Amino acid sequence: MAGKTIVLKRCPSILSYASIVGKKEGEGPLGNEFDIKVTDSLLGEDTFEKAEMKLQQTATDLALQKAGLEHDDIDCIFAGDLLNQCIGSSFGLRQTNMPFVGLYGACSTMALSLAVAAIFIESGVAKHTISVTSSHFCSAERQYRFPLEYGSQRTPTAQWTVTGSGAVILTDTPQKAYIDKITIGAVKDLGVKDANNMGAAMAPAAADTIKRFLTDTGTAPDDYDKIFTGDLGTVGSELLYEILEKQNIDIKKQHTDCGMLIFDIEKQDAHAGASGCGCSASVLASYILKRVESGEYKNILFCATGALLSPTSTQQGESIPSVAHLINIKYSEK
Amino acid sequence: MAGKTIVLKRCPSILSYASIVGKKEGEGPLGNEFDIKVTDSLLGEDTFEKAEMKLQQTATDLALQKAGLEHDDIDCIFAGDLLNQCIGSSFGLRQTNMPFVGLYGACSTMALSLAVAAIFIESGVAKHTISVTSSHFCSAERQYRFPLEYGSQRTPTAQWTVTGSGAVILTDTPQKAYIDKITIGAVKDLGVKDANNMGAAMAPAAADTIKRFLTDTGTAPDDYDKIFTGDLGTVGSELLYEILEKQNIDIKKQHTDCGMLIFDIEKQDAHAGASGCGCSASVLASYILKRVESGEYKNILFCATGALLSPTSTQQGESIPSVAHLINIKYSEK
Numbered sequence: 001m002a003g004k005t006i007v008l009k010r011c012p013s014i015l016s017y018a019s020i021v022g023k024k025e026g027e028g029p030l031g032n033e034f035d036i037k038v039t040d041s042l043l044g045e046d047t048f049e050k051a052e053m054k055l056q057q058t059a060t061d062l063a064l065q066k067a068g069l070e071h072d073d074i075d076c077i078f079a080g081d082l083l084n085q086c087i088g089s090s091f092g093l094r095q096t097n098m099p100f101v102g103l104y105g106a107c108s109t110m111a112l113s114l115a116v117a118a119i120f121i122e123s124g125v126a127k128h129t130i131s132v133t134s135s136h137f138c139s140a141e142r143q144y145r146f147p148l149e150y151g152s153q154r155t156p157t158a159q160w161t162v163t164g165s166g167a168v169i170l171t172d173t174p175q176k177a178y179i180d181k182i183t184i185g186a187v188k189d190l191g192v193k194d195a196n197n198m199g200a201a202m203a204p205a206a207a208d209t210i211k212r213f214l215t216d217t218g219t220a221p222d223d224y225d226k227i228f229t230g231d232l233g234t235v236g237s238e239l240l241y242e243i244l245e246k247q248n249i250d251i252k253k254q255h256t257d258c259g260m261l262i263f264d265i266e267k268q269d270a271h272a273g274a275s276g277c278g279c280s281a282s283v284l285a286s287y288i289l290k291r292v293e294s295g296e297y298k299n300i301l302f303c304a305t306g307a308l309l310s311p312t313s314t315q316q317g318e319s320i321p322s323v324a325h326l327i328n329i330k331y332s333e334k
Numbered sequence: 335m336a337g338k339t340i341v342l343k344r345c346p347s348i349l350s351y352a353s354i355v356g357k358k359e360g361e362g363p364l365g366n367e368f369d370i371k372v373t374d375s376l377l378g379e380d381t382f383e384k385a386e387m388k389l390q391q392t393a394t395d396l397a398l399q400k401a402g403l404e405h406d407d408i409d410c411i412f413a414g415d416l417l418n419q420c421i422g423s424s425f426g427l428r429q430t431n432m433p434f435v436g437l438y439g440a441c442s443t444m445a446l447s448l449a450v451a452a453i454f455i456e457s458g459v460a461k462h463t464i465s466v467t468s469s470h471f472c473s474a475e476r477q478y479r480f481p482l483e484y485g486s487q488r489t490p491t492a493q494w495t496v497t498g499s500g501a502v503i504l505t506d507t508p509q510k511a512y513i514d515k516i517t518i519g520a521v522k523d524l525g526v527k528d529a530n531n532m533g534a535a536m537a538p539a540a541a542d543t544i545k546r547f548l549t550d551t552g553t554a555p556d557d558y559d560k561i562f563t564g565d566l567g568t569v570g571s572e573l574l575y576e577i578l579e580k581q582n583i584d585i586k587k588q589h590t591d592c593g594m595l596i597f598d599i600e601k602q603d604a605h606a607g608a609s610g611c612g613c614s615a616s617v618l619a620s621y622i623l624k625r626v627e628s629g630e631y632k633n634i635l636f637c638a639t640g641a642l643l644s645p646t647s648t649q650q651g652e653s654i655p656s657v658a659h660l661i662n663i664k665y666s667e668k
Contacts, residue, residue, distance in 0.1 A: 004409075006459045047650050075338075076518055084418040085644035086438045087652075090521055094655040099518035101450065102642075102657075104420045104436040116435060116450060123457030125340045143646075184410055184433035187424055308436075310419035312477075316381050318421075321428040323436075 005216035006182040012121040013175035014168060014293075014329075015069075015128070017285035018062035020055055022137065022163030025274075025282065028263045033286040034164075035062055041138055041163060048138035049083060053092030055134045055165035055278070056081070059285070060093065063130060063167040071096045074169075075126035078113035080104050081134050081277050082161075084143065088134050098130070106306030107202075107231050108185070109133040110166060110281040111325035115182045117170050118327075127172050134165035135276030144195070144311060157197040159233045159275035162262060166281030168289070174332065177292040181217065181328035185209040187308065189321035195309055199236025199259075199272055201320035202305040206232060207243040209324040210303055214249065217328075221251045225297040228288060230280035230304030230324070231259030233273030258283040258304075280304040289329075298331040339550035340516040346455040347509035348502060348627075348663075349403075349462070351619040352396035354389055356471065356497030359608075359616065362597045367620040368498075369396055375472055375497060382472035383417060387426030389468045389499035389612070390415070393619070394427065397464060397501040405430045408503075409460035412447035414438050415468050415611050416495075418477065422468050432464070440640030441536075441565050442519070443467040444500060444615040445659035449516045451504050452661075461506050468499035469610030478529070478645060491531040493567045493609035496596060500615030502623070508666065511626040515551065515662035519543040521642065523655035529643055533570020533593075533606055535654035536639040540566060541577040543658040544637055548583065551662075555585045559631040562622060564614035564638030564658070565593030567607030592617040592638075614638040623663075632665040 019034045026037030036058065043051040043058075056079065064070065077096065080103035081088035090102060105112035113131035120126040138148055140161040146152040170179070188208055192201040206229050214220065221227060232240055237257050244251055258280040259273035284302060291297045303326040309318070353368045360371030370392065377385040377392075390413065398404065411430065414437035415422035423436060439446035447465035454460040472482055474495040480486040504513070522542055526535040540563050548554065555561060566574055571591050578585060592614040593607035618636060625631045637660040643652070 008459075049646055049650065080436075080438060082419075083644065084646060085416075085440065085642060087642070087644045087647050090438075090642035090655050090657070091647060091652065094521040094523045097520045100521050100657055101446065101518060102414075102438040104414060104424075104438045106419065112435065119457050119459055120453055122459065123453050125342075125453055125456065184435060186431045187428040187434050189428045308419060308421070308424040310417065310421045312383055312418060313421050313425060316383065318425065321424050323424070323434055 005213050008118060008122050008179060010122050010172060011178040012118040012170045013178040014289060015171040015175055016063050016067035017168045017289050018059045018066060019166045019282040019286040020058050020164060021282050025162055025164055025262055028268060030262055030287050048136055052088040052134050052136040052139050056088055056092035056132055059165040059167035060130055060132050063169050067169050071098055074098045074128050074130055076101055076120055077130045078103055078117045079132045080109040082140055105323060106308050107275055107277050108304040108306030108323050108325050109277045110284060111302060111304035111327050114168060114327050115184060115325055118179045118182060121170055121172050129170045130167055132167040133277040133281045135161050135278035137161045137163045140276060154271055155196040156271055157235050158271045159198060159259060159273050160270045161276035162274045162279040164278035164282035166285030168285055176332060177289060177329055178332060179327055180330045183209050183213040183326040185324040187321045187323050189319055191319045193319045195314045198307040199233040200239055201307045202232055202322040203236045203239035203243060205322035205324040206240050206303055206305045209326045211247060213326050221254050224254050224299050224301055226256060227251050227254040227301045229257045231275040232257050232305060233259045235272045292329055292331050295331050300329050302327045302329060339547050342452060342456050342513060344456050344506060345512040346452040346504045347512040348623060349505040349509055350397050350401035351502045351623050352393050352400060353500045353616040353620040354392050354498060355616050359496055359498055359596055362602060364596055364621050382470055386422040386468050386470040386473050390422055390426035390466050393499040393501035394464055394466050397503050401503050405432055408432045408462050408464055410435055410454055411464045412437055412451045413466045414443040416474055439657060440642050441609055441611050442638040442640030442657050442659050443611045444618060445636060445638035445661050448502060448661050449518060449659055452513045452516060455504055455506050463504045464501055466501040467611040467615045469495050469612035471495045471497045474610060488605055489530040490605055491569050492605045493532060493593060493607050494604045495610035496608045496613040498612035498616035500619030502619055510666060511623060511663055512666060513661055514664045517543050517547040517660040519658040521655045521657050523653055525653045527653045529648045532641040533567040534573055535641045536566055536656040537570045537573035537577060539656035539658040540574050540637055540639045543660050545581060545583060547660050555588045558588050558633050558635055560590060561585050561588040561635045563591045565609040566591050566639060567593045569606045626663055626665050629665050634663050636661045636663060
């Protein structure tokens with residue numbers, strides 16, 4: 001069968017990474033992990049969409065600065081976001097003059113952009129790449145749900161879109177953290193129609209990709225220090241366990257969800273947890289990669305999940321297709 | 335400088351391709367070139383968005399059928415479209431169970447999806463890939479401009495979004511037509527703000543990418559049988575000539591624009607020409623590739639251009655960033 005897990009030979013390595021988040025994220029349990037915490041949700045801009053563009057710019061520039069690289073050193077940037085026509089990325093990065101690959105994978109975009117960047121490095125056509133994505137609570141709410149001014153009530157299964165961005169620079173030169181394997185997910189749709197319960201829509205995609213990875217590689221959850229999902233939240237994570245248990249796979253011991261790490265769900269009133277492209281991106285480009293670089297985690301799975309709905313598809317009575325892409329990141333002594 | 339034109343060593347080759355278009359496109363000068371011409375703009379579905387999903391499904395399935403391949407033989411599918419959250423692709427292809435890379439490059443998506451697919455093959459991680467994209471006049475009009483029922487008048491610089499889709503299957507085994515080089519474009523924004531004059535917004539991106547390709551490869555327009563742009567239309571094509579002439583590059587003899595080929599602009603009232611992801615995709619996956627396979631064209635450039643605007647960015651007074659990706663396709667005797 002085609003579409004198997006990809007084993008990389010050149011070990012595309014993580015040269016640097018940067019994260020920026022909003023006020024609520026900065027006040028959460030990972031507050032001290034992020035590079036930049038902003039308190040003005042507009043970041044000095046006049047719209048939330050322009051603020052989101054600035055999130056991507058800032059994360060990208062900081063990752064470059066940490067790596068000691070300039071825009072001109074980058075062979076290709078891989079970016080996407082949740083806004084219609086992905087304007088957070090294309091507008092946010094238009095001043096950089098870097099070759100630009102626009103991607104759309106909803107909240108799976110961080111794993112997708114790392115996967116495609118890693119394959120550019122594997123092929124030998126790129127030496128340095130950037131993968132970046134973002135989301136913004138205020139731009140997402142008014143696009144997908146209601147303008148904030150309505151003060152709409154949130155359902156218990158609803159997730160809170162993270163205001164934040166994460167950027168990761170890959171290089172063909174060995175570093176402490178590197179990408180060893182990739183599983184590109186297929187679109188899954190089990191008929192969930194509730195746009196306020198995206199965890200349920202995404203769980204089957206996560207289960208499919210994780211199972212495919214474990215089967216292809218002949219490994220078990222115990223072989224990994226951690227298995228991170230992107231933003232399934234509490235509802236989606238429970239469903240993920242259920243689906244995998246039916247296939248005799250138990251990931252409970254290793255599993256953590258970025259959407260449950262970033263907020264104190266009870267105290268911060270985040271209902272089923274966090275979501276948004278910026279959720280797994282900012283958690284990866286801070287908390288997770290720090291712990292791989294230090295050797296605390298030597299072998300992890302990062303599986304970001306995306307619900308591929310649009311307001312139009314929901315209005316037309318469609319169910320919610322989802323996708324999950326997986327990256328196996330390892331630690332090396334160098 | 336990074337981001338140079340990519341020279342491929344494995345010669346990712348074109349195994350098969352398929353095209354489907356709507357009634358107006360079928361009545362145009364290329365009518366006899368397309369595989370399927372539909373007269374019902376809904377394709378039997380109840381919305382234009384669902385009709386667009388069906389365009390991608392049909393083109394994909396026909397390309398597979400021509401190649402004698404099944405869904406399971408495909409390592410990865412690369413797809414995108416103009417609809418918010420690219421639902422034409424993700425919903426259209428959700429039944430295929432193929433690893434799915436979602437892309438967003440507006441009308442440059444066909445070149446982008448071929449470029450990324452070719453690099454997957456170059457890296458050795460894929461043997462067979464599909465690149466597919468689509469657009470639909472009715473779904474694009476109501477999303478970007480006005481519902482058709484308003485009967486809004488079109489400006490002279492406006493372009494007509496093609497109803498159509500094109501799919502191309504690449505393989506790592508040599509075929510008559512293959513991809514030799516790739517230039518991934520950078521986002522360009524020269525401040526054009528008129529959403530009804532996308533040719534003007536896209537011309538600088540096309541000029542930048544074509545110039546970069548010619549400089550990197552040390553070649554001149556005379557070295558190519560044809561230089562196709564995606565959908566600059568009449569206005570954008572004239573501007574492209576002007577910009578390039580200032581840099582002593584004259585492409586007039588070799589240049590043709592897919593957006594001017596597909597309609598008889600006068601007779602079919604297409605104003606400045608055609609546009610949409612489906613424009614360059616359906617022209618490539620019919621008229622152009624047939625002529626490369628026959629040896630009539632031995633060395634061509636296919637440079638698809640995308641205007642990366644969204645209705646939200648336009649309403650917020652933003653200018654229109656654009657991008658152009660270029661594929662150098664060659665003929666081989668095998």
